[in-house]
Amino acid sequence: MMKRYSAITKYVRISPRKARLAAGLMKGLNAQEAKRQLEYSGLKAGRLLMKTLQSAVANAESQGEVRKENLIVDEVRVDEGPRLKRSKPRSRGSQHPILKRMSHFTVVVAEA
Secondary structure: OOOEEEEEEEEEOOOHHHHHHHHHHHOOOEHHHHHHHHHOOOOHHHHHHHHHHHHHHHHHHHHHOOOHHHEEEEEEEEEEEEEEEEEEEOHHHOEEEEEEEEEEEEEEEEEO
């Protein structure tokens, strides 16, 4: 049975749709290769997901005495968090809603 280690980051101020683009880059890769992919992707979400990945790897090293070379990214999930509701004034006194979306990241690594 493979032991799995996870890290969760909540309330990240980036739209889940944009974050899922970066999450797709790291699925199924080993942890070091996933980090490299995110580093050079040039995406804001890549920078944010990399922190969560590093946290999951650190959890695996401290809890399970696992070497980071042996870890693969088992699961990456980007869920929608709460939305900040703002509005923009429009003509004749009306308003147009603006939704500033947030994300929750979950990264699970497992021993290869």
